[in-house]
Amino acid sequence: MAASDYSVDLSQAMRMDAVPPGDWLMIAPLVITILGGALCLMARKNTDSQPKIAIIFLTLLVLACAGLLARVLDKGVLTMVAGNWLPPFGIAFTVDAMGATLALTSSIVALAAAVFGINDIDSSGRRYGFYPFLLLLMTGVCGAFLTGDIFNLYVWFEVLLISSFGLLVLGNERAQLDGAVKYALLNIIATTLFLIATGLLYGILGTLNMADIARKTASSGVDGPLMTVAVLYFLAFAMKAAAFPVNFWLPASYHTPRIVVAAVFAGLLTKVGVYALLRIFGLLMPEARLVLSDLIAVVAIATMLTGVIGALAQTDLRRLLGYLVISGIGSMLAGLAMGTGPAMAGAIFYAVHSILVMTALYMTAGVMRGLGGSYSLRELGGLYRASPLLAAAFLMLAFAVSGLPPFSGFWPKVLLVDAALRDGHGWIAGAILLTGLLTTIAVGRVWIYAFWRGGAEGTADGQLTASLAVPREVGGAAVWMPIALLLGLVVIIGLQPEFMMQVAQRGASTLVEPLGYLRSVFGDIVQ
Amino acid sequence: MSITGPEATFAAVLAPFAAAAIAPFATRLLGANAAWPLAVVPAAIFLFFAGLVPDVAGGASFTPAVDWVPAYGVSFSFYVDGLSTLFALLISGIGTFIILYAGGYLKGHPHQGRFFSFLFLFMGAMLGLVLGNDLITLFIFWELTSITSFLLIGFDHLRAASRRAALQALVVTGGGGLLLLAGFLMIIALTGVTDMATLLAGGDILREQALYPLVLLLVLGGAFTKSAQFPFHFWLPNAMEAPTPVSAFLHSATMVKAGVYLLMRMHPVLGDTAMWTTILPIFGGITLLVGTLLAVRQTDLKLMLAYTTVASLGLLVMLTGTSWEKAIEGAVLYLLAHSLFKGALFMVAGTIDHEAGTRDVTKLGGLRGAMPITFAAACLAALSMSGLPPFVGFIAKEYLYAGTWGATGAHQAVTAVALIGNALMLVIAAAVALKPFLGPKVETPKHAHEGPVLLFAGPVALSLAGLAAAVMAHATGVYFISPVVSSVLGTATEVEVHLIPGYIGAALILSMVTVALGIVLYLKLDALRAAMARTLAAIGWGPDKGFDQVIAGIVSFSGSFTRLVQGGRMDVYMTLTFLVTALALLVPLTLTGNWPSAVPMPDFRFYEWGILAIAASGLFAVLVAKTRLTAIVSLGIQGFAVAVIFMLFGAPDLSFTQFMVETLSVVILALVMTRLNLRPSDHRPMLPRIVQGTIALGVGVGLAGLLMRITELSFDRSLSDFFEAYSRTIAHGRNIVNVILVDFRGFDTFGEIAVVMLAGLCVLALIRVRPKHAREEALDRAAGDEALQKSGEARL
C-alpha cells in the first residue's frame, strides 16, 4: 500500500467519542447467545451438559436484557455503530424502550423453554441441536429487536427463520415434515417480500439506516412509489405476524413440533413481525401509517375475529392455542391502526402479555397431554381432580388470555378499547370486546371438557373416570418452574401494571415522537 | 390511620382474600368446624361497617384512596356512603351466616376448604364492587364477581348441568361486563372524571352529553345482565345448580343485586331522563311478571325461589327506573327486606334438601315436627316475603305502593304490575314455607330431622332481622334507609319509616288487595301451575334454549368457516398469498398514479441483448420443462445468464459467487430429483393454470412497473460515496464491495455466516434423526431378530 498523501479527517467518517461501558449491553445479547450456541454445539455429544450450558447463558441473557432496559429507561434511546462508523453509513444498533422490553420478555421465555425442554426433548433431539437452535433463535430475535438498520433486520429475520426450521423438524415425525414444508415455503416468501421491499426502498431513498429513513420520509413525505413499497412492507410483515388473510402457515404448522418448540414459537415468532410493523409504520413511515390506517384496521379486525373463530373450531388443543395467537395479533394490529400514543402503548403492552401467556399456555398444554394422554378435547377429561395445581394454572392463564382481570391481559385490553373509544373507532372497540367474549367461550370450553368433565367425551354424567380420581404428580421441577415463572409474571403484571404501563408508554412515545430516536443516532444535529 | 377509621376500608375489602388463602388449611385442620373461626372474618367486617353507620347516617362520606396505576390514572379507591355501607353490611352480615351454613351443608365434602376459599374470594370481590370508587377498580371487582361466581356455580363439576350453568353465567354476565367496560371508558373519556364520587358530584355532567344514550345503554347492558333482567334472566335459575350456600349468598342476596346497586349508584347522574324512566320500568316490569309466572310453574324449591328472585330484581329495577322519590324509598326498603328473607328462605330450602333428601315441593309435607326451628324461621321469612306485618317486607310493600300510586297512566301501570307480582310472590312464599311443613307427613328419601346449629343459625338470624328491622322501624329509617335514599337521589333526604301506617291510605288498601289476591291464587296453585305448564309448552322456546342454540351455532359456524379458509392445501395457500401480493402491488400503483411514464428504448449492445434473451429463454424453458434434464439445464442457463449479466454490469465478485452458487444448486437439485425419481412436468388442470398465470403475471407486472418507476427517480448516492471515499483510506481495502462486506457492513456478514452454519445443522438434523415410530419399529425388528435367533439357537 502506497504511503498516503491523501489526508483524511477521521471524525468525518467515524464516531470519535469513547463508547461508555454500559452501552456494550446493546450487543451483549448477541454475544451471549452466539457464544452459548457455539458451546452447546461443541458439546454435541454430551447431551447432559447442554441444558446446563444453555440455562447459564440464557440466564446471562435475561440479566443483560434487564440491564439494557434499565439503561434505556435511565438514559433514553441508545445507539452503537458496528465499527464505530458514522451512521447512516455503518450498521447501527439503536435500542429504545420498546425493543429492550420485547428483548427482555423474549429472553425470559427462552429461559423458561430451556428449562422445560429438559423433560420434553430427548437425547436425540439434544444431540441434533435443540439447545444450539434455541440459543441462535434468540440471537435472531434479540438482533431483530435491537438493530437500527433495515437490511440488518432482514439478516436477523433470516437467522431467526432458519433456527426455527431446525427446531420445527426436530424429531422428524411425518406431521412435522408436512408442517415444515408449509411453514418454510410461506415464511421464505414473506422474508423475500421483505427483501424486495428493502431493495426498492434503497432504490428510492438510498439509505438503509432506520433513523435516516425516518428523517428522509419526514422531510420528503411518503408518496409515489414509496407508498407502494410501504404496502409491500405491510404485506411482508403481516405474513410474518400471521395476520389475516396471509396466516396460513401458522395453523398448518404450530401443532406439529415438540410442545416446547411450539411454546417458543407461539410466544416469539409472530411478535417479531408485529415489532417490525410497529417500527416501520410507527417510526420509519408514519405518513404511510396514516394513509393505510383504515386498511390496517380492517386487517386487524379480520385477524382478531377469524383467529378466535378458528379457535372455537378446533378439537386439538395445540391448534386452538395457535388460533388464539392469531387473535392476539389482531389486537396488536388494532393498536397500530389507531396510531396514537395510548394505542401504540396498548399494542406494546399486549405484545409483552401475549409472549408470556401464549408460551405458558402451550407448556400447560404439554402437561395436560402428559396427564391426560392426548391433545384432543374429545379425549381429555377429569384433569381437575387429577391435578388441582394444573387446573389452577390453566384457569389463570385462560382468564389472562381472555383479558379478564386481575391478570395481565386486562390492562392492554383496556388501553386499546380506551384508545379506540376516544378516537371514535367504534368498530375496533367492538371487535376487541367481542373477541374477548368469544375467547372466554373458547377457553371456557377447554376448561369444561378437559378439567371439569369427568373423563373423555361420552363419560356418563356425574361420573369420574377411575384413573383420574387420584391426584397425580406429573413432571418434576423442570416442568413446573417455567410455568410458575411465566404465570407469576402474568399475575404480577395484572396486579401491579404500573411498571409495564410506564415502559409501554415510553416505547410508544419514541414511535409517536421520534426526536429522541433520531438524536440518539445522529447527535444534536437534528432540530 | 385508626383501626376503625374509614382508611381501614382497605383492610375490610382485602380481608376476605386473605381468608380465602387460609381457608383450605383451616379446613384440613378443623374439618367443617373451620366455619366458626372463618366466620369471624365477615363478622369483623360487619362490625367495622356498623361502626361507620352513625357517621354515614349523619351525611358523611369517605373516599379512602391509594395510587395504583398512576401512569394510566387508576387509583385503588373506595367510596363509603349510605348506599355502599348498607350493601357492605348485607354482604358481610349475610356472609357470616353463609360461611357457617356452608360449614354444615358441605360437611364431609373433600373440597370443602376450596369451597370456603371461593366463597371468600367472591365476598371480597363483592365488597370491592359496592365500595369501589375509581371506575376501573370498580369494574375489576365487577368482573371478579363473575369469575368467582363461575367457579362456585360449577362446584359440582362432574355434572354437565353444572358446567353448562357455570359457562352460561360467565358468558352472559361477562358479555354484559364488556359493555359496562365500554360504558365506563366512555364516561372517563367524555367527562375526564375517573371516579364515582367526583362523577356523582357533577350533576348533569353525563345527562347533557350528546352520547348520553349510548353511555346509558352500555351501563344498562352491564346492569341488566348481572341482575338477570329479561331477556337475560335465564342464567339465574340455571345457577341453582350450585350448592345452596352459593344460591343463598350470590344468587339472591348479593351478586345479582350488583346491577341494581349500579343503577341506584348512578341514578344521580344517569337517572331521571326520558330514556331512563322508559327503559327501566318496562324491562323491570316485564321481568317481574315473567319471573313470578315462571316461578309458579316450578316444583323445585330452589327454582321457585330463584324465579321470584328474578321477579324481585325486576321490581327493584322498575321502581328505580321511575325516578319517583317515594318509589325509590320503597325500592331501598324492599332491597333490605328481600336480602333478608330470600337469604333465609334459600337456606331453609337447602336445609330441607340436605336433611330430607328432596327439593320437590310435591313430594314434601309434614316436616314441622321433625324440623321445628327451620319451620319457624321459614314462617317468619315467608311472612316478610308476603308483605304481612310486623315484618320489614310489609313496610317495604307499603312504601313502594305509596311511591307508585298516582293519577297518571304510568303510575297506574306500575302499580298494577307491582300488585300482580307481589300477589304471586305471596303464593310462592306460602308454597315454600307452608307446603313442606304443614299437612300429613310424607315419606322422604332421607329421614328428616333438624340439622346442626350451623344450618339453622342463618335462617333464624336473618328472619329475626327482618322482624327486628320492622319493629325498630324508626331506627332503620334513620340509620339505613335515609342515607341510602340520599345517595340514590343525590340529595339529602329524610325518610320516616313507620311500622304502623299513620292512616288508611291507598298503600294499605293495595297491600290488603295483594294479600287477598295472593291467598286466592295460592288456593288455586295446582291449577295455576298446570296452566303455566301448558302455556310454556305451547310457546316452546325461551332465551335459555336460545343460549344453547347460539353457542352451538357459533361453534359449528366456526368449524365450517375455518375449514373453508384453512383448507389444508399448500397450493391454495400459495395462490391466495400471491393474489394478495399482486393486489398489494397493483392497487397502490394505480391509486397513486405511479405507473412509469414512457418506457425508453434502451441502447444495449448486441451481446447485452443476447444475454438478456438467453436469461429469458432459460426461464421459459424451466416453465415448460417436462423432463429432468430440461429442467436442470434450463435452471442452470438462467442462473449463469444472471451471472454474466452481473459481470457485464460491473459486479465481478457477484458474478463469481453467482456461478458457484448456481452450480451447487443445480448439482444438489439434480441429486434430489434423480434419487427421488421426480418429474418436473406440470399436472395442473386448465382453470387453475389460467388463474395462477394471471396472478403471476400481475405480480411480475407490478414489480416491473414499480422498479421502472423507482429507477426513473433521482438516486441518492451518499452511502456509496462514503464507501468509495473511505474504503482505502481508512479501511485499507481496494475492493470496495469486499470492504463493505467485512468492515462497513460486517455485521450482516456475521449473520449470514450464522445462517449458513444453521442451515448445515438443520440438514444434519433432517438426515440423521430417525422419527420415533421408525426407531420403535427398528427396535421391534431388532427384538424380533434376536428372538428369532434365540429360538433358532434353541432348536439347534
Next chain:
Amino acid sequence: MEAAFAILIGMFFTVAVYLLMSRQLVRVLLGIAILGNAVNLLIFTSGRLLREVPPVIPEALQVPEGTIANPLPQALILTAIVISFSFFAFLLVLSFRAYQELGTDNTVEMRVAEPTGETAPPQGY
C-alpha cells in the same frame, strides 16, 4: 437501461411465482431458485446500473476515479445469495425427507398436519 432490466425482472418474477403455485414440490423448488435470482436482479437494478466499471480502487489511487458501479447493492446481494442458497439447500433436503416419509411429491396429498375430512368441533358441555 434499468427499464429494460425491469421488464426482464418482471419476467423472472412471473415465472417464479407461477412455479411457486405448483402442486409439485420439485416445481416449487425451481420457483424458489428463480425467485432468488429475481430478487437479486431487482436489488442490483435498484442501485442503478453502470456498465463494466467494477467498484475497485486502482492500485495507484486512494479513491476511485470517475464513476464506478454502485458497491452497496452488490454487497447486499452477496449476502442475499448466500442466505437464499442456504435456505434452498435446506428446502431440498426437506423435500427429500418429506418425500421419503410422506411418500409423495404432490402437496395436495400432503395432509398429515391438516388431515382431510376433519370432523366438526365438539359440542355440548
